[in-house]
Amino acid sequence: MDIYYRLYGHFGPRHWWPADTPFEMIVGAILTQNVSWRSAAAAIENLKDAGLLSPAALLSLPEEQLAKLVRPARYYVQKARKLHAFCRVLQEEFGGDLQAFLALDTRTLRRRLLDIWGIGPETADAIILYAAHKPIFVIDAYTHRIFHRLGFFGPKMSYDAMQRFFMQHLPPDVSLYNEYHAQIDALGHTTCLKNKPHCTLCPLGKVCSFFKPTLQEIAGIG
Ligand code: SF4
Structure with missing residues (x-):
């Protein structure tokens, strides 16, 4: 202390996390992997401008087109794939209900996040803390x-x-x-x-x- x-x-x-919604926070956590926040923010702006900041909208876009939009965040082919992997789990297992997903108890939520392709401990814990508001460092x-x-x-x-x-x-x-x-x-x-x-x-x-x-x-x- x-x-x-x-x-x-x-x-x-510091007023973290800089996002308007839990879903935007999660998208930001994936896009900022290995790059500065500024690069991730530029990619998020592209998604916002295209009206794509929802799980269903992101999934409706072919991966190559999504990759073009998130290009400012670098590693954009992989990151488009990661965003799709997360949204697919959300749609298929939770009917697109992000709050239901985030309401899982911390252990279960962390395990489920870590099973999603492209989500490691740092990203999973950021989502648990900043989107689900559960205490994990x-x-x-x-x-x-x-x-x-x-x-x-x-x-x-x-x-x-x-x-x-x-x-x-x-x-x-x-x-x-x-x-x-x-x-x-x-x-x-x-x-x-x-x-x-x-x-x-x-x-x-x-x-x-x-x-x-x-x-x-x-x-x-x-
Ligand atoms: S800048 Fe880093 S290394 Fe230097 S005093 Fe601060 S914590 Fe220590």
């Missing part, structure tokens, strides 16, 4: 990089072990998990960069085992 408060004090509320590459540098994680810690770490140390609170993941993303995106992190500007500098400030820097961040 100390780390959370330092981040929140620095960045303020989302791990991504930023989470590992930052908490490894802070000294909490080993270099090859598994997704599940990192998730357990957060969930054992935090109360099961959807709002907290929502904001904490968004704060980690903000730090990873702006400050704790892969190469040359901006440690002197970092709100976690004083508690980070990676940061070895010079005497001048200590005076500056004191």
Whole structure:
């Protein structure tokens, strides 16, 4: 929680997830895999402009045409296939009723999501947290990089072990998990960069085992 408060004090509320509906959130979670949010957002705009942001509408479009629309999100052939795979499960098993699908208990929902082609743990957990509003902590590459540098994680810690770490140390609170993941993303995106992190500007500098400030820097961040 100390780390959370330092981040929140620095960045303020992040207002995640940027989507108008749960379905749009899910589409965004698939489209943002391995690319920046900006690229995913451009693809979502294309789908919105074409009036395709519903499971039935997406399924009615041949995969090649869908791929053209989501091209800004890169890996567009695969991503069109992933969107179709998700929508097919929704239509065939839940009659297109997204709320019924999201109402599954967390374990069942996670298992069903992970069985869908193209949905891994990070995407599944983002959907559970941000679309189903159930308390599960989302791990991504930023989470590992930052908490490894802070000294909490080993270099090859598994997704599940990192998730357990957060969930054992935090109360099961959807709002907290929502904001904490968004704060980690903000730090990873702006400050704790892969190469040359901006440690002197970092709100976690004083508690980070990676940061070895010079005497001048200590005076500056004191
Ligand atoms: S002090 Fe540096 S290495 Fe540590 S979390 Fe901040 S930016 Fe990352």
